[in-house]
Each structure stands twice: as structure tokens, then as C-alpha cells.
Amino acid sequence: MTTDDTPTEPVSPKIVLLGQSGVGKSALAIRLSGDEFRETASTHGAQSHILQTPDDDNKQPVIFELGSEKSRNEILSSLKEIAANVALLLVDPTRDKELHENIQAWKSYLIDSGTDTRSTQMLVAARMDRGGVFGNTSLEELAREFSFDGVFQTSAKTANGIQELRSAVVEAARPRDDEVARDSVARVVQTMAETLCRLVAKDADALDQIEWRELERIIAVALDAIGFTVELTPGSKDGGKDVVANCAVRNNEHTYYIEIKHWRKGDRPGPNHVSDFVELNVRDETDGGLFLSSSGFTNGVYGQVGEISRQRVRLGEREKIVSLCQHFVRREEGMWYPTQPLPELLFADTLNIGQA
Numbered sequence: 001m002t003t004d005d006t007p008t009e010p011v012s013p014k015i016v017l018l019g020q021s022g023v024g025k026s027a028l029a030i031r032l033s034g035d036e037f038r039e040t041a042s043t044h045g046a047q048s049h050i051l052q053t054p055d056d057d058n059k060q061p062v063i064f065e066l067g068s069e070k071s072r073n074e075i076l077s078s079l080k081e082i083a084a085n086v087a088l089l090l091v092d093p094t095r096d097k098e099l100h101e102n103i104q105a106w107k108s109y110l111i112d113s114g115t116d117t118r119s120t121q122m123l124v125a126a127r128m129d130r131g132g133v134f135g136n137t138s139l140e141e142l143a144r145e146f147s148f149d150g151v152f153q154t155s156a157k158t159a160n161g162i163q164e165l166r167s168a169v170v171e172a173a174r175p176r177d178d179e180v181a182r183d184s185v186a187r188v189v190q191t192m193a194e195t196l197c198r199l200v201a202k203d204a205d206a207l208d209q210i211e212w213r214e215l216e217r218i219i220a221v222a223l224d225a226i227g228f229t230v231e232l233t234p235g236s237k238d239g240g241k242d243v244v245a246n247c248a249v250r251n252n253e254h255t256y257y258i259e260i261k262h263w264r265k266g267d268r269p270g271p272n273h274v275s276d277f278v279e280l281n282v283r284d285e286t287d288g289g290l291f292l293s294s295s296g297f298t299n300g301v302y303g304q305v306g307e308i309s310r311q312r313v314r315l316g317e318r319e320k321i322v323s324l325c326q327h328f329v330r331r332e333e334g335m336w337y338p339t340q341p342l343p344e345l346l347f348a349d350t351l352n353i354g355q356a
């Protein structure tokens, strides 16, 4: 999930190694993690290593090496998944005649994957025992041009420059105090939303004790478990949707908006609320919308269900909320994996034309 109050697991700082095949990523990872040099063959698939640090706590930074066989899309999705705190771009200035283009290309991956904004980035010249920098390229100038935070000349073989690089990486990967605090608050919030999700799955009446913001979190947690990539919008100024859920359908990214009304019994959203939401989905060209109301809808809305669903917006009541929570529980117990496409699941158990 991605939001300011995103629940996140306690994780070790993550370091990602990028660069062309054969530039020395595996050798450097082995040197940084085990302080030895080993001959390596080309590695495929992401590899991970634990970085050696002086303080032996359970948050040792993890080094990920991107496999070299990857396509642009694979690189981007690996980078997004890793969400590194530190990115090391390895280059071989002793022989790379296209150093500038090469750095530019990798930098674009860092930018397009969002790694650029969240990580410290270092330009690392590798295999420097094999010779000096090719031509009169200045690594410092390149680092400045592409906004790297540091530049290092290293050799995994002789260990030159490794200590300096390791210290800089450890420092950059150290979680800041505010991050630690945010992390633990987020963890508590996440745990609470999961616990509430289990309660609602067992007993729909639990909904009556739950505040609206908690219900938004519950729905976000449930959709996340079902397999959507979920974003919970801020509590106020949510732009008319409470949760944005994304999923890939046959390699195409689909986006759904979810609006959640959790009003006291007797108060029910009417046609205007629903039509605002329909319009929002049309305007933002979503692939559909789900309007959930724990207290049901006014009669005016029930009369328009057919028209509303033609606009790819579905309406869900208590039963739908409970069913999403039950999916969460079954998923958590490992008893269930989605067999239907996710968009169908999202729209299951909603009001349909015949029912109204």
C-alpha cells in the first residue's frame, strides 16, 4: 500500500546494485558482504546478500543485485518492488566508451521507478584494478550531472575503495529517527486494521462500533490481501474516492476507485452522492468504481442500479464489505487464491439490476 500513513513491515534497509552485465555487481556484493573476492559467472534473477556492518543488530542492510537478463519493464518492476534506500550504479570506466549514455539510461530507470526520490544514489566505478579511467572522462562531473550523492572508485578484487564505499552505504542506509517512529505507528495502524477486518469477517455487527476512517483502512487491507495494489487517500480532501485499487489485467494496468460511506443507520447516500462518484470515474477514466455504503442506499438509488452499472460503477452494502473482509481472512489462512480475474472479484456480491 502506498500512502502517508502506509502500514509497513519492519524492514532492513535495502541497497540495490545496478549496472550492465559483467560490470562487477556480484563481485562487489560478495566483497561488501563477505569481504572476499570470488570469481563469479553471470547471475540471473535478483540475488540478495547481507551487508556486513559494525553493529550487529537485526536490521543489517540487504544488498540486492538486479539480474542482467531483464527487460526495461522487468527492471522497473524489480526496482519498485525492492524500493531501495540506497542505489549503487556500477560502471566500468576503464573500458566503457559510452559511459554518459549508459549512466543516463540507468538514471532513467531510477527516476521512472520512483527510486530516485526515495534513495541515496552513488556512482561506483568498478574493477578499477584493471586500469585508469578511459579517455578524459571525469567521474565527478558525471556524478554531478546526473545528481548522484557520491562517487567511488573501487576494486572488488583488491578491495581498494571498498571500506569507503561500505561506510558511506551504511551511513546512507541508516534509518532516520523520524522514519523509525513513522514505521512503528504505521505498524500499529496496520495491525489494528487487520484485526478489525477479522472481526467484521466473523460478525457484521462489529461494523457498528467502527469509525469511518477505520472502515476505509479495513477495505484497503482487504483489497491489498486480495491482490490489488492499494492506495488509501488522505482522510480529508480525498478527491471523492477513499481507496484507489490497481491491478494488472492481461498486462494492462487497471484502476478502480472505491468510495466508502459509513453513516449512522438511517442515513443513506442518495442519487446525488452516487452520480458524483459515477462522474468522477468517467472524468478520471477509471476502469470502474465501487461505491460501498454500510447503511445501504436511498430508494432513489435502487431505482437507478441498471443505469449506474452501465457506467461501470457498482454499489455494495454491508454484505459486500463483509465478503471483502472474509476474503482477507481466507487469504491470510492460505485457504484461498483468486481464481477469477481481480476486477470480477471486486464487483462480486454487489447490487445488480435484477436485485433492485
Ligand SMILES: Nc1nc2c(ncn2[C@@H]2O[C@H](COP(=O)(O)OP(=O)(O)OP(=O)(O)O)[C@@H](O)[C@H]2O)c(=O)[nH]1
Residues within 6 Å of the ligand: 019, 020, 021, 022, 023, 024, 025, 026, 027, 028, 038, 039, 040, 041, 042, 043, 044, 067, 068, 126, 127, 128, 129, 130, 154, 155, 156, 157, 158
Ligand atoms: N579484475 C577484476 N575483475 C573483477 C572485479 N570485479 C569483478 N570482476 C570480474 O568481472 C567479471 C564480471 O563480474 P560479475 O561480478 O560477475 O559481474 P555482474 O555485474 O554481476 O554481471 P551479471 O551477473 O552478468 O550482471 C567476472 O569475471 C569477475 O570475476 C574486480 O574488481 N577486478
Ligand SMILES: [Mg+2]
Residues within 6 Å of the ligand: 025, 026, 027, 040, 041, 042, 043, 044, 065
Ligand atoms: Mg552478477
